[in-house]
Amino acid sequence: MSFRLLLSFTCKSQGFAYSNKINPEVITNDTWPEQIGQLKTNTVLQYDKNFKNIEEWGYPALAKKPRRNKGRTKNQPVPKPVEHFKLHLGSMPENEKPLLPKGLTFKKAITDYIKSMDTINTRWPNIKFMEQALIILTVPAEFNDQAKAIMRECIYNADLIKTKNSEKLQFSTEPEAAAVHCMKVLKEHLLNIVGTNFLIVDCGGGTVDLTTRQLLSSDRLGEKTIRTGGFCGGIYVDKGFLVFIGDKVGPSVMQLLQENHYGQLQYMVQEFCKKVKLLFTGYREDYKPFDMDLDEVCPVIKQYVTGSRLDKLEEDEWIVELNFEDVKKMFDPVIKKILKLIRDQLTRSGTISAMFLVGGFSESKYLQKRIREEFSDEVRNISVPPQPMAAIVRGALEYGLNMQKIKSRTLPLTYGIELAPLWKDGDPPERKQTYGRIFIFRRLAARGLEVDVDQEFGLELHPSFKEQTEISIEVYATTAIEAKYCDEPGMKKVGELRLDFPDTHLGFHRKITFTLTFGQMEIRAYARNQSGQSTNANFELEL
Template sequence: MEDIRVVVSIDFGTTYSGFAISHKENPEIETNNVWPGVTGQLKTNTVLQYNDSKFSEVQDWGFPALAKKASRRIRQQAPSKPIELFKLHMGNLPDNEKPPLPKGLDFKKAIADYLEKMGKIQVLTLIKETVSKRWPNINFMEQVLVVMTVPAEFNEHANAILRDCAFKAKLISTKDSERLQFSTEPEAAAIHCRSVLKEHFLTDVGTNFLIVDCGGGTVDLTTRELLPGSRLGEITERTGDFCGGTYVDKEFIKFLKRKVGDSAINLLEEQNYGQLQYMIQEFCSKVKIPFTGVKKDFKLFELDLEDVCPVIKQYITGAAKSKLEKDEWIIDLDFDTVKSFFDPVVGKIIRLISGQLNNGKTCSAMFLVGGFSESKYLLKRIREEFSAQVKNINVPTQPQAAIVRGGVEYGLNMKIIKTRVLKWTYGIELSPQWKPGDPPERRISHNRIDIFSKLVSRGTVVDVDQEFGKDLFPSIEDQTAASMKIYKTPELDGKYPDDPGMERLGELILDFPDPYLGFNRKLRFTLTFGQIEIKAYCTNQNGKSVNAAFNLEL
């Protein structure tokens, strides 16, 4: 890590992705704004287009993977449907709510392919153009630190999958490389928003502020405290849910289905997906983003199907077709209709914010970041709901770049985060002697019983490097290795490894050196839970490091 010269932050988002870089000797942050097919935007679409049904090679990625507006006379059809929203497969959504993927394509391959394209084409180009000119001979695999931002609701398994995908994308040379670090999206945004605090004269140690990261798929929240030395502490558990901006788009599609019929939209999606996407983008740019929620500001929007999606006419039948022909293929979007697209989504976000604010501590400011934070209606509703509790509710400049720029700042100084709040209770499985009073049915071989032994409770504020562990002694005289099962639970404690809600995370494997010493040996193993990834450490009785590995069950 001492050889790191360049930090690259990657914001791999549900609908849009971006990255930024900086050199340690001159930590000015450069946010990429040149992408395939488009210039001047801070992010590009998280979309892939493969060139065959075997998904062997990526044909297009980013914006070009989505088809453009079709001519009224020429039927345009993409060679295959683009792959999108594949990041949602890493979240804890029910399987029936995860976006379908083509048969034969695993979501992990899609993620790795996308990250590889971004790394090979964009990241290396920007490093070459902006860094290598001043600091030549940068070795990507040895001197570049990659920080990936992840949603707050991602669990250990999701982060491990992302690490594996980053390795397959050749962003790191070994799967367990420390050149890849993680930061949660709201945490990265909070780091970036420290400068915004100064603009509002909120520089006192102890100032609390809430970050609401409104992305395309997810909304993540974290409440932070300003500590001495401009460091940040976390004072409540990170929260999040699937209620980002794309869920407004889904409400729009539901409305269209009521107007043109389910079958018409389904056929459009199957056979002319590019035109469906173009229609959604037209809705976003001309209706969704400008919508303020103020009725007198709203002008009736006429969705001209012949203009934005001409091919849909051939899929509409029956009474719906007769009505649309009479209306010259125009569908009116009035104020109440558009508002109905927003309200279910905004309601979820408001409930998430309430949960963060109802912790008994004063919150001096709230900052909305992410693409959906540009919604004027969302900001209006949040201010109406919470202005009595929080005096400063604002959207910083370029909210889309807040996360990726904060990720760079974190990579330049990872000590900037001092504490985090644990979302789970962690512990290990032990097998002590069964004794009278223990449940008879839990008695196992050798007169033992499996129990859950807590290491740290949910809700605990921990330093990022704080260690939790126990002393171990050999159970047999010539033992050379030891293994331990690690569990987590949403409860404050647990009794047995099979308690309701208990989840086995993986296994801690330790070397037990010096077998010639027999039973006269002791190991001290520790786990750190304050980092985004769980880390394992172990020393013997002489304080020397012992090989320790924490293997997640994927």
């Protein structure tokens, strides 16, 4: 039996689907801890007090409904769950990444979460241990090469693949997987014409990712623009709600809830999401002011409020009203960022026949309304596919079943290697190295270039010394189109290829063909000996 197993991770929620290649029925998991019928669950872990063992994961680890005993609420502090740990893989500033408990790394949290999935039901382990299983892991568009290498390491540490560089693990971006899924929607709208350009806007919990695709012949997709994204997903509306509550009870009270009663705090957030956020359309006539009873959703809060705020809340019997303008203010800063991302993408992509909104946050009627108001004159067809939350897991599975659907991708960075030619007059004197050489950056593929999935970029290399028995080739990437040196701003080391060169009798006449490929989302480096000698090469990505 030949399976294709999909794992899909997002900042706030997680899902997976699977299929048998012989009978490719797409089955999306809908069974999670304390949840039946949901297509995703929360990416949250509840550790024990030593942060060694997992006590709960998914939704039960996040929100705790207040428990009462003989009319009193049990308000003992409990360890705060760990969430949003995948944000550590993003390109956001270090000071904006979520704090983790002392002694817990984000790599361990990711690995522990993957391992926890063994407890879902009997389906997961049966698939996991099938020797022919292929895992398609979807990641946000803004993940760089190092982030994907770390995810590969975590998948390996979670025992889902037997070797770290296993070909049984492949990557797809979330908007790319969504694009594969939306190819069906193109047919429904009679837009399945070769050359049609369409934009995917993946609005998730933490991130929003965008990519513009072109429908090619034989049901294949090309990428027209560099993938873009930003941290402006649905959780930022939730944060706006917590700021609103903080104004009512005091910032210090919210800090105490964060530290000591996070489960009740998140239960209050989940009540807001179910009864306000998901229903908000942006039309004033549709909105009915919502009264949130703090004593019901977060009773422990009454222990901490003081002063004039306490007097006011007691007078209002701990009822907080959310009116139309209050909720609109929670949405608008987030939606403004999303609209800018779409505008920037449309500026680069040219004529677009359709725009598809996918991801959990795309179900927001207000977000849909604002996007249509802003762009309907430019893009006639702006659609939300059925069950947009599952578009990514299903599309990635469809990609895994037929990986030829993706013909090309657009490089987000410029790639090259470090060379050490002889220093010559006109080169910077301070860069002259031992033995009269200079380290330079040699570009192989430029940022913004559309590359086929099987396209190779390489050059011929020779030893630097006659007796050289080993070669080390360092691969670098930069946001710039051109670069001279590997220590320029924006330049990062991606990985290193080490290869044996034991036979020295040909001296400088030995030749190695070095090649980079980008086809399967991960950068891969290869070396071929052109001198008829045996060569062992090993490429390690920088973590």
